Amino acid sequence: MGVQKIFFLFMAVHYVLADEDTPVWRWSCDDGRCVKIRNDPKFTEPALSLESCKMFCNEYGLLWPKPTGYTNLGTYLSKINMNTIEVHLDKRGRSDDLMEAIRLRWKKLVTQAVPKFVIPKASGKSMDVYLLNQNPDLIKFSLDMDEGYILNISPAANEKVNATIIGSNFFGVRNGLETLSQLIIYDDIRNNVLIPRDVTIKDKPVYPYRGVLLDTSRNYFSIESIKTTIEAMAMVKLNTFHWHITDSQSFPFVSKKRPNLTKLGAYSPAKVYTKEMIGEVVKFGLERGVRVLPEFDAPAHVGEGWQDTGLTVCFKAEPWAKYCVEPPCGQLNPIKEELYDYLKDIYADMEDAFQSPDMFHMGGDEVSERCWNSSEEIQHFMIQNRWDLQKPSFLKLWNYFQTKAQERVYQAFGKKVPIILWTSTLTELSHVEQYLNKDDYIIQVWTTGADPTIRGLLEKGYRLIMSNYDALYFDCGYGAWVGSGNNWCSPYIGWQKVYENSPKLMSLEYSDQVLGGEATLWSEQADSATLDGRLWPRAAALAERLWAEPLSSWREAERRILHMRERLVRAGIQTESLEPEWCYQNEGYCYA
Missing domain, CATH: 3.20.20.80 (Glycosidases)
Incomplete structure (x- = not known):
């Protein structure tokens, strides 16, 4: 990851440090891994939180499982206001109740990005999520059903962020929402909720x-x-x-x-x-x-x-x-x-x-x-x-x-x-x-x-x-x-x-x-x-x-599965621990 991309990342978040303590630590992307660095108060650029660093420090960011098609997470993070996220449903049919169920579940998933008992700042952009179900009457499982989706995130007028998910049926739209939930992260340095601003993902599973x-x-x-x-x-x-x-x-x-x-x-x-x-x-x-x-x-x-x-x-x-x-x-x-x-x-x-x-x-x-x-x-x-x-x-x-x-x-x-x-x-x-x-x-x-x-x-x-x-x-x-x-x-x-x-x-x-x-x-x-x-x-x-x-080995996946494990814990799943938390914060040091 180049210096220019890190610069864009800093500039896009528009961090403001006024009235806040200077963070002790920051993270920097170095050759595909996030390096923990003691923060220098004289450092002129805003300190980067761990999850913000992880989102852009490898091709698939924090996504699990990794997408199979075209994946571009962009170079910018935008602050969003969780209180102003709206999900819009399209094309009514037999899957109406299911679409409403995944809308409600997704909004709950988004809240799990923030640690318990923490109230993030209400500042940031509004976000509109558009769900486009191309076959709203398909609600049955089969071995040949299409579970793929296309996800786009882009800036919009009036200080908004738009996310659009296109699926050939309910199952594809649902999978796209799952991916979108993984793109919403919490900045524990400045108490903001963030999302990559320019995203394109085309994805579908290999096995049915x-x-x-x-x-x-x-x-x-x-x-x-x-x-x-x-x-x-x-x-x-x-x-x-x-x-x-x-x-x-x-x-x-x-x-x-x-x-x-x-x-x-x-x-x-x-x-x-x-x-x-x-x-x-x-x-x-x-x-x-x-x-x-x-x-x-x-x-x-x-x-x-x-x-x-x-x-x-x-x-x-x-x-x-x-x-x-x-x-x-x-x-x-x-x-x-x-x-x-x-x-x-x-x-x-x-x-x-x-x-x-x-x-x-x-x-x-x-x-x-x-x-x-x-x-x-x-x-x-x-x-x-x-x-x-x-x-x-x-x-x-x-x-x-x-x-x-x-x-x-x-x-x-x-x-x-x-x-x-x-x-x-x-x-x-x-x-x-x-x-x-x-x-x-x-x-x-x-x-x-x-x-x-x-x-x-x-x-x-x-x-x-x-x-x-x-x-x-x-x-x-x-x-x-x-x-x-x-x-x-x-x-x-x-x-x-x-x-x-x-x-x-x-x-x-x-x-x-x-x-x-x-x-x-x-x-x-x-x-x-x-x-x-x-x-x-x-x-x-x-x-x-x-x-x-x-095609890659588990070594490439190790840093992402540690984060996925954290997401499961936040959702109330009592998972086994894989490594000390030190390994999560110091990528690349726990395996020879």
Whole structure:
């Protein structure tokens, strides 16, 4: 950054030091980093605050995630009066209520730029924000929706600043507002609110699926903690909250058609998720550009709640390690025709509660042939069908279940929807095409990023979502809860590894088949009290990777993620700390 640009920055802010103490410190941009300097009272130019310096000291300023298209933050900062900001909506349609919701939320975000209990000066320019929604009737999520936007900020007559956001739909406009909120900063030297005056940003995400999974079965999470997670996701432009809502340990989802599942399976009557509670989360997510994707994991990972149905096998079997990966064991019995009536009812209740989601996750994780083989009834069924009791035949049994369950999903939803399954023995390359149609199924990869199955599935034409556990399992690195030592996927995964986990490098010429990625938080050792720290700011690192697929390393991003972490804290997110605050104020000194 040249001396001339710094001079323009000083001149544009029009600082007045009268009746104020001379600041002790100032910051100066030197070779892409903000350097903390003891202020000399004889220094004739106004002292530059830390955030003001950071805004212009690199190409992307304080933005997170970095934009993917043309980005120009200009060279000037203008003082603005927060009390005179007006947001104008354009082109009325079905998204009217959503546009009003993002207008109100944005005005709240702007106030978070100022520290609590501080009242900034009411001086500065008025600001008009114009939101141009080119398709005001589009309010549904899809994998091919356009989330891009164009943002322009420029001076206007009558001592005003104008900001215009153009999006092809509500989701693009929402993302543009998120970026605009990051451009409003607080000058703690002179108690002013500032914004870059000449800005042009053209931006859109690289991947359409950018998610966080939360398992609410192993431990229960309050609705407020879930909404807090979605709020933080919106701040970094993640767009999918994957709700792993049931498992073998508990069944908190309230099925109106099958209420006994919850009565028997919830940890307590208070620890449930009703249609009304889920609807509140879905609405909250939509207003923040975050889809809420339900998962009903089957045929394994079931147990509590199913006790009186007679539709499971090996539930609470011991020794559990013989039949499943963690207690309690349990799998659905695929030969019971009544099971598929239950499934259709559960799917229909989920379709209703989650308000017709554009996708559905059917799980398919960790199915155990030993569990099924422990049932004489299942053995008899397989022999009658001229199957033996070897692994290939249990895959046929699994396919028997999956085919019938898939049909029930389509019946419950009233249409075909994309179905997501975890990688498993069913998705092995030798037979995946025999069992799963690539046009019907999306495969979510949880094995390592170096797994050759990834390339094999891509070569066969499957679409993938990356959740490789070696970089995206946020429950790793804690003490074991079955046995001693650390848990199975230790060590802890730092934000740097999350940031470097590139779907493009894993898929190369097939990258167009990779829909994106997802951080997962399995909750054996997490609950509402620990949720924020488990996810943040590591999920923010994932957000930039999936939005921008940056060519640069985490080192370039380190200074910006420290600021993003500060923004999350100001929003009430109890994030983990990455470094001492000294590193935030002294850029470039904490990494060799």
